[in-house]
Amino acid sequence: MHALNVENAVKTYRNTKRVVTAVDGASFFVNDGEIFGLLGMNGAGKSTLIKMCTGLIPPDGGRISVFRHDAVTEREIAKSLVNISPQETAVAPSLTVRENLQFIARIYGADKLAAGRAADEMLDGLKLAERANDRAGKLSGGLMRRLSIGMALITKPRLAFLDEPTLGLDVVARHELHRLIRARKADCSIVLTTHYLEEAKALCDRIAVMAHGKITAVGTVDELESLSGESDFERVFLKLAGERLEP
Template sequence: MNGVEASGLTKRYKERTAVDALSFAIGEGEMFALLGQNGAGKTTTIKMLCGLVRPTAGEARVMGHDVVRETAAVKAILNVSPQETAVAAKLTVRENLELIARIYGLSRAEAKARAEEMLRVFALTERAGDRAKKLSGGMQRRLSIAMALISRPAVLFLDEPTLGLDVRARRALWKLIEELKGRITIVLTTHYLEEAEALADRIGILSGGRMKALGTAAEIEAATGTASLEEAFLALTEEEATA
C-alpha cells in the first residue's frame, strides 16, 4: 500500500488553476520532499491531501483512504507540523505534549506516558518543566514536531520544519527527522534544496501547479542534464520565475 497517492489531482479558484492534474505516489515509510517556489501549489496540494480543501477534480488517497469520501479516516491517521511553530507559549513543554495527547483521546495516564516518550525521543526531558516560550527557536520546532507525532500518525506532513533556524539547530533537527525515516510516511516541504537532498528518498518539483520532475536528486539531475539539484530546480522553474 502507498502512504499517499494522487491521480489527476486538481484545484481551481475561479480563473486560476493552483494545482494542475497531479499524479504521483509516495510509498509507505518513504520520506518525500516537495519543492517549489512560493505560489507553485505546494500548500494547496498539502491541504487537499489532508482533507482540508476539496479538489476540483481528480482524487487522492492516504493509506488507502479517499480524502473526500473518507475525510474523517484520513484525518485520524495523519498529522501536520505547520510552518508556524504550533506550541502554546504559556504551557510547559510537558503540558503541551499532554494536552495534544488528550485532544487525541488518550486517557490521562496514556497521555503522561506518551509525553514522557516524546520528551525522551526529542531530547526535551531537561526542559520538560519550562514554559514553551522560554525555548530557543530550534527547541520550539523540536517540540512542535513531537506534538505532531504524539498521536502516532501513519503519515506526517512537515511544512518548512527548519525555516529560520541557524545552521546548528537545523542540523540537529535533520538528525531527528532522519531517525523517523522508514517508520512513517513523511511529506516534507522546504525551500532548502540541500535539506531535500540530505533527507528525502525522492523529490518532487512543482512549478505552476504541475509536477515538473519526480525522482531521486541524481535522477532529476540526469533527466535535466544538470550538475546539481539547484541547477535542475532553476531550470525546471525558470518559466514560473519569469511569468
Template sequence: MNAIEIKQLRKEYKDRVAVDDLTFNIKEGEFFALLGFNGAGKTTTIKMLTGLLKPTSGDALVFGKSIITDMNSIKEYINISPQETAIAPNLTVFENLVFIAEIYGFKKEIAKTKANLLLEQFKLTDRKNDKSKKLSGGLKRRLSIAMSLITNPKIIFLDEPTLGLDVRSRRELWHILNELKGNVTVILTTHYLDEVEALSDSIAIIDKGNLKAIGSLDELKKQSGLEKLEDIFLTLIESEEVLWRH
C-alpha cells in the same frame, strides 16, 4: 506499498488554476520533498490531502481511502506540523505534549507515557519543565513536530520545519528527522535545497500547479544530466521540460 496515490488532482479558483491535474505516488515510509517557489501549488496540494480544501476534480488515495469520500477515516492516519506552531507558551514542554495527547482522547497516564517517550526521542528531556515561551526557535520546532507525532500517525506533513532557524538548529533538527525514516511517511515542504538533499528519499518539483519532475536525487541527476539540485530545479522551472520517474 504506496501511502498516497494522487490521481489527476486539481484545484481551480475563479482567476487561476492552483493545482493542475497532479498525478504521482508517495511510498509508505518514504521521506518525500515537495519543491516549488511560492505559489507553485505545494500548500494547496497539502491542504487537499489533509482535508482542508476540496479538490475541483480528481482524487487522492491515502492507504487506499479517498480524500473525497473517506476523509474522516483518513484523519486517523495523518497529522501536520505547520509553519506557525500551536505551542501554548505558558505551558511547560511536558504539559504541551500531555495536553495535545488528551485533546486526541488519550487518558492522562497514557498521555504522560507518550509525552515522556517523545521528550526522549526529540532530545527535550532536559527542558521538560521549562515554559515553552522560553525555548529557542529550534527547540520550539522540535516540540511542535513532537506534538504532531503524539497520535502515532502513519503520515506527517512538515511545512517549512526549519524556516528561520540558524545553521546549528537546522542540522540538529535534520538529525532527529532522519530518525523518522522508515517509521512514518514524511511529506516535507521547504525552500532549503540542502535540506532536501540531506533528508529526502524522493523529490517532486512543482511549478504553476504542474508536476515538473519526480524521483530520487540520483534519478533526477541522471535524467537531467546536471549534478546540483539547484541547477536541476532552476532549469526545470525556467523551461518547458518535464522529467518523470521511469
C-alpha cells in the same frame, strides 16, 4: 503499498479581488516508508497541496488517498493516519510545551499516562526537555517549530507532513531533526517541504518539483539529474521548476 496517492488534485482560492488556482492538476505518489521531498518556489502550491492531503481543506477536483483511504469520502480514517506540522506553527501559546504535546496525544486517543509518557519521549527526542514547563508562547521561533514537529509526530502517524520543518532551526537542531526523521522511517512515511536543496538531497529518498500548481518532475536525485541534464542540484531544481537566475 502507496502511503499517499494524489491524482489530478485541484484547488482554487477565490476572494473578492482575485482567483488563484494554487494547485492545478497535481499528480504523484509516496511509497510506504519513504522520505519524500516537495520542492518548489514560493507560491508554487506546496502548502496548499499538503493541506488537502491532510484533510485541512477540501480539494476542488481530483482524488487524494492515504493508504488507499479516500481523503474526502473516508475523511475520518484518512485523517487518523496522518498528521501535519504546518508552515505557520499551530501551538497553543498559553499551554506549556509539555501540555501542548500531551494535548495532541490525548486528542488522538492516548490516556493521561500514555500521553505523558509520549510527551516526555518527544521532549527528549527534540531536545526540548529543559523547556518542558515553559509556556509555548515564550519559545523562540526555532524552538516553537521543534515543538510543532513534536506535535505532528507524537500521534505516531503512518504518514507525516512537515511543511518547512527546518526553517529557523540552528545547525544542531537541524541535525537532530534529520536523525529523528530517519529514525521514524521504519514506521512512518514523511512528506516534507524545504527551500534548502542540500537538505532535500541528503534526506529524501525521492523528490518532486512543483511549479505553478503542477508536479513537473519526480525521482531520486540521480533521476532528476539525468532528467534535467544538469549535475549541480541547484541548477537541476531551477531547470525542473522552469526558473532561471538573472545574471
